Amino acid sequence: MRKVLGVFFFFCVLVIVVSVANPRFLGTDNLRNQGRWIGEFGIVSLGEGLVIITGGIDLSVGSVIALVATALPLLLTEYDFPVLFAVICVLSIATSLGLIHGLLITKMRLQPFVVTLCGLFVYRGVTRVFAGDLTQGYGTGFETLFLLVKGHLFGLPMPLVLLLCATLVIGVFLHRTVHGRYLLALGRNEQAARYSGIRTDRMIIIAYTLCGTCAGVSGVLLSLDINSMQPSNFGSFYELYAIAAAVLGGCSLRGGEGHVLGIVLGTAILRILLNAIILLRIPSSAEFAVIGGVLLLGVTTDEFVKRYAARRRAAQRAPS
Amino acid sequence: MAASDASIEAPLVLEVRAVSKRFPGVQALDGVDLTLGRGEVLAVVGENGAGKSTLMKVLGGVHPPDDGEIRVDGRPVTIESVNAAMDLGISLLHQELNLADNLDVAGNVMLGREPRIGGRFGWVPRRALEAEAIPHMRRVGLDVSPRTLVSDLPIGQQQLVEIAKALSTRARVLIMDEPTSSLSARESELLFHTIADLRGQGVSIIYISHRLGEVKEVADRVTVLRDGRNAGDLTRDEIGHDAMVRLMVGRDVEAFYQRTDAHPTGDNVERATFQVERLRTAAHPDHELTFTLRGGEIVGLAGLVGAGRTELARTLFGIDPPIAGTVTLAGKRIALRSAHDAIAAGIALVPEDRKQHGLVLAMPVMENVSLAGLGEMNRAGWINATRERSLADAMIGLLKIRTPSRHQITEFLSGGNQQKVVLGKWLATEPRVLILDEPTRGIDVGAKAEIYQHMETLAARGVAMLMISSEMEEVINMSDRVLVMHEGRLAGELQRDALGEEAIMRLATGGFAEASEHA
Numbered sequence: 001m002r003k004v005l006g007v008f009f010f011f012c013v014l015v016i017v018v019s020v021a022n023p024r025f026l027g028t029d030n031l032r033n034q035g036r037w038i039g040e041f042g043i044v045s046l047g048e049g050l051v052i053i054t055g056g057i058d059l060s061v062g063s064v065i066a067l068v069a070t071a072l073p074l075l076l077t078e079y080d081f082p083v084l085f086a087v088i089c090v091l092s093i094a095t096s097l098g099l100i101h102g103l104l105i106t107k108m109r110l111q112p113f114v115v116t117l118c119g120l121f122v123y124r125g126v127t128r129v130f131a132g133d134l135t136q137g138y139g140t141g142f143e144t145l146f147l148l149v150k151g152h153l154f155g156l157p158m159p160l161v162l163l164l165c166a167t168l169v170i171g172v173f174l175h176r177t178v179h180g181r182y183l184l185a186l187g188r189n190e191q192a193a194r195y196s197g198i199r200t201d202r203m204i205i206i207a208y209t210l211c212g213t214c215a216g217v218s219g220v221l222l223s224l225d226i227n228s229m230q231p232s233n234f235g236s237f238y239e240l241y242a243i244a245a246a247v248l249g250g251c252s253l254r255g256g257e258g259h260v261l262g263i264v265l266g267t268a269i270l271r272i273l274l275n276a277i278i279l280l281r282i283p284s285s286a287e288f289a290v291i292g293g294v295l296l297l298g299v300t301t302d303e304f305v306k307r308y309a310a311r312r313r314a315a316q317r318a319p320s
Numbered sequence: 321m322a323a324s325d326a327s328i329e330a331p332l333v334l335e336v337r338a339v340s341k342r343f344p345g346v347q348a349l350d351g352v353d354l355t356l357g358r359g360e361v362l363a364v365v366g367e368n369g370a371g372k373s374t375l376m377k378v379l380g381g382v383h384p385p386d387d388g389e390i391r392v393d394g395r396p397v398t399i400e401s402v403n404a405a406m407d408l409g410i411s412l413l414h415q416e417l418n419l420a421d422n423l424d425v426a427g428n429v430m431l432g433r434e435p436r437i438g439g440r441f442g443w444v445p446r447r448a449l450e451a452e453a454i455p456h457m458r459r460v461g462l463d464v465s466p467r468t469l470v471s472d473l474p475i476g477q478q479q480l481v482e483i484a485k486a487l488s489t490r491a492r493v494l495i496m497d498e499p500t501s502s503l504s505a506r507e508s509e510l511l512f513h514t515i516a517d518l519r520g521q522g523v524s525i526i527y528i529s530h531r532l533g534e535v536k537e538v539a540d541r542v543t544v545l546r547d548g549r550n551a552g553d554l555t556r557d558e559i560g561h562d563a564m565v566r567l568m569v570g571r572d573v574e575a576f577y578q579r580t581d582a583h584p585t586g587d588n589v590e591r592a593t594f595q596v597e598r599l600r601t602a603a604h605p606d607h608e609l610t611f612t613l614r615g616g617e618i619v620g621l622a623g624l625v626g627a628g629r630t631e632l633a634r635t636l637f638g639i640d641p642p643i644a645g646t647v648t649l650a651g652k653r654i655a656l657r658s659a660h661d662a663i664a665a666g667i668a669l670v671p672e673d674r675k676q677h678g679l680v681l682a683m684p685v686m687e688n689v690s691l692a693g694l695g696e697m698n699r700a701g702w703i704n705a706t707r708e709r710s711l712a713d714a715m716i717g718l719l720k721i722r723t724p725s726r727h728q729i730t731e732f733l734s735g736g737n738q739q740k741v742v743l744g745k746w747l748a749t750e751p752r753v754l755i756l757d758e759p760t761r762g763i764d765v766g767a768k769a770e771i772y773q774h775m776e777t778l779a780a781r782g783v784a785m786l787m788i789s790s791e792m793e794e795v796i797n798m799s800d801r802v803l804v805m806h807e808g809r810l811a812g813e814l815q816r817d818a819l820g821e822e823a824i825m826r827l828a829t830g831g832f833a834e835a836s837e838h839a
Contacts, residue, residue, distance in 0.1 A: 177701040195677040196692040197663035
């Protein structure tokens, strides 16, 4: 929780700096746009965070997003699926892919990195074949479906509302139920968790499955928002954004550490940085360099704070 | 005898005066003195938690002392790092080997000090490397090719590689921490020869062991530690099993282990009748194990390292499910596909490796205490925070866990208190059968006595206990009867009145008389 406060502080500083540098940041339109983006990226980051908390990683979410984002318009426009059924279909596919990752990782004892790296390649290829490598979009119609990204609730863009709901649900799961406790425990020390009677395999499968679902939801939202998906590159690098958001938000790749609020703030920081690049007229080619630099700064600061705290603890202990 | 006479007259290589070291919650060393002469083999003995390892880590530069003085060759020194210790010629050989077993012998012996060509570019000429490694290998009697992969060597020779590596740093003081703990009897013999050779070459050795038989064999002098203080020194002529034990325990052994002979009866006892029939474990599938634990009974499980005791515990707890056989509790057959099954049936395991298997060290005391019982207490999955807190407080109170608060990260507790957290976790599940694997390893004497008391209380309440222990005194004094394992099979059973170190060792070594004289 202390880490979340640190991330929150960083978030506030960033908001203030960007607002001062360019007051257009605080314009209603810009804020709404940012809120929408944060919502769309935040949901997949939450899923990624769950997996990272188990000490694993999911590199496939970008390709899963691409698969879902091209499959949904195809199912609706080419195959005339009813809207709700089509959405359920693509979310089921994303969820099943997560489930398969979980099964391969626990039952076959394959490494998460390898399993999901294969996923990254395979789903991208499947997407391109399935879509005939043609750019996909929804065309006209589907107003109800588009409410998911264009609609507002209490003035908040719908994706942000969905993210807040997801945060609440996953937050309760992770921080208020035994299952979340188990995830954190097994992420820290899987052996000890197993020796405490925790069905660690089952918990890991749940984490990857939820990650798949989250990627699916993000994929649906992103496709509605952008409405022009090139199968060859839509969603590329999104797995890295999701990992970056989780790590910025305080998740440790060693596992066992992380808080949903941190992950949401991490996503927000990433999106605001990208926004700032445009608002502050930094050449957009510098995008990756900025994100990488900030991430490095974040983890280095965290390490310094940790060491300082450890030294202070040691100093307090010495005289006794 | 000649060597010991020489060592008395020889100048002191190492002198330790009134060294103290405190860790959170425990005074590990409290004004300890120690002297070591040139070419002397000094054994440092004491119970677990007596401060042996801490003292050695102070000398090896791992932990700086809080107080006291260390002199090397009569000059006061500060040893603030492992490198500083090495520069002074002090080398600490850990209980676990620290070798890069993917490299060959020469590469390991010279690791970090390879002869180089081209300075920074660091091209390592094979010939020169081997030429430098070979003399050190010869000194320890390591008679293999310098190109042998370390992973291809038996463990005893790997140990010699470790010693050669220390010698290559021009070490004059070798500190060996339980060097024989994973060696066979023959390998131990070879090690003792090497030690005798090194002594002849003027190398001083501090030998830490709780195997008193070995100490008698190798030591010129013995320093006994107890509760972080000096308990006494024994010269060569005085070294004997009883003399050492008296100094180590420092109290009436009988009073330390409070076992009553009164056995509980009634429903609780029936509920805990635990029968194992023709059980085959994955580790030793060729042997069938059959035995019974009764409620209120503490059954010791003795045997040498590698006899299959821990594997049996893991099987009974569902970590490695059995290959065949039946396990029944109170007449009801139980499935053991996972630890979850075992816990649901009423079985608990205090594992051998507390830090890896017993605890999530980075979690607070409270979360560790509730980890195993959480699912049962909260069926819907919600954590009842009030209940969790009161459970943790109850266990902290009952087991007298010394912790600043229930939110303290478990890693920062002393070994004894960590072990109590493990015990608390299992008491919270109210087990009918409790398996304890080396329950008092590495914890201080006070905590040890408390854990014995809790075992006694649990026995009185009708819990059936299976206690794996390599500490003879513990086995003999705590057990109602003892099962002895040898190479995966049950070699025999001894009743309380027939318990004795010799009887146990005879069974544990497979009945071969020549190997049984261990202590």
